Amino acid sequence: MMDDTDRAIVNALQGGFPVSDHPFAEVADALGLREADLIGRIAAMRAAGVLSRFGPMYNADRFGGHNTLVAMQVPAERFDEVAAQVNSFPEVAHNYQRDHALNMWFVVAGESRAEVDRVLTEVEARTGLPVYDMPKIREFHVGLRFEA
């Protein structure tokens, strides 16, 4: 389980990580920890699955990348089968079942709109179900920070 030190680390590191030659030492100093202890705790939380990643969150459109939110209406008896088909694409970054007639929602991310289109066409072909493609028109807020 996470202790107070782990929580302080998660809260601090969601805000950013120094781009410097000894970044862990810098963060450890600020939190009153030893560098090796900080690295060990991050590794442990990653192994435990609390942290999905330690790295960058990109703004894909800034380098020509593209992503879109996709919805599908999947018959209940086919749900697991279709989920496995959809998740087999490396371009699918998130997939949730939600309580609506459109019951499967996932993100497709690629290096270009053309690549995303190709994936959507393949998803339709493989599952035999239509996709609802809802790319963002405008972004008002991306926070995704969670107090630990």
Place this chain on the structure above:
Amino acid sequence: MDVNGRDLDLIGALSAGLPLSPRPFAELGAGIGMDEAEVLTRLADLRDRGVIRRLGVIVRHHELGYRANAMVVWDVPDHAVSEVGRRLGACPEVTLCYRRPRRLPDWPYNLFTMIHGRDRAAVEAALAALARREGVAGYPHLPLFSLRRFKQCGARYGRALAAE
């Protein structure tokens, strides 16, 4: 926006995550033939230009105790959607806020917000409070609660994806 091949090499290498070692940027660069100084310069530049929104930890909110989430969708008239989007996006309850296209006749909603909470009741309470406080309860809206999560991983970009 000029992101060149060397930047893409770096973006690709970073997609796997930052090495957990005292000199992570040196180690990262070693894999792609880039010295630490160049890695630091390029990363600072990518961050300043907004290509990298944030470098740090990305949590699994479920494992952190945020067991419920709803994608709350709103049908807001086009002339008002920018103003409402800005307002909802600034609310502490809202972790993401996007305008997206309607897909009529099946899908009339054009504004998407995410609300996370410890449980379903907490998300519902947050939504009710927000709708009342911001005066948006009159717009047709619907919370789509997450029932199951199949995949949560970061989007992959750069050379790592191209190589797959």
